[in-house]
């Protein structure tokens with residue numbers, strides 16, 4: 001069975017997008033995803049995205065990391081799907097229903113509201129999510145001897161955000177998987193290392209749960225911006241600059257004591273289209 005795909009990216013965070021709006025695909029297992037995502041023997045991507053019909057939104061967007069794990073949210077992929085479908089579109093995800101719409105700077109996504117409860121991240125036990133009393137030692141060559149006291153926030157998916165003097169001095173490839181898989185994060189975690197450079201500017205690198213270091217992470221940018229705002233480090237609109245480029249994050253004011261919505265705006269691109277034989281990967 002020949003399957004068409006669209007290869008897309010958001011600031012270099014890249015995706016294989018399968019469009020099952022018109023007709024269903026064969027069952028997508030973690031093994032099939034991992035095989036398609038393999039950069040040597042498959043098409044290659046950070047995440048695989050499946051668009052399907054939905055009963056609660058315009059469409060359903062399923063997101064799989066390159067390790068085959070299905071996840072709740074992917075900011076960059078949401079912009080890509082918004083671009084592919086066009087116009088304003090509501091998307092059902094495991095992390096809730098979100099909205100993408102065209103913007104003069106690419107695609108704007110209402111990512112919903114952040115969650116801060118320790119059991120909403122989730123964490124293995126109760127801790128102050130604004131300042132987790134934990135730390136991981138770094139190789140002494142790193143500028144920071146310890147990566148510690150992160151903020152934990154859920155923006156559909158779980159994030160730990162560390163504020164450091166120089167995000168590019170952190171040995172992220174070494175420490176990222178250690179923190180990702182720490183037992184205090186029962187569903188694992190995305191690891192963000194951020195440097196605040198102005199009241200409206202943050203530099204960010206991300207070790208992504210299930211994918212490793214990526215060129216950009218949309219939910220990481222949202223989580224990091226909100227974490228910095230909660231700590232009073234930046235104002236409510238901020239530019240987050242990742243290795244692949246910049247995103248604009250706005251956290252709307254709280255409403256009746258409840259957190260406001262997060263809006264993420266940035267580019268999305270089609271790299272190429274193609275097709276593959278399902279039997280080669282299943």
Ligand SMILES: N[C@H](CCC[C@H](N)C(=O)O)C(=O)O
Nearest residue numbers: 074075076157208209218219
């Ligand atoms: N690795 C993430 C999913 C992809 C998020 C990222 N690519 C983005 O743009 O938000 C997780 O396991 O929660």
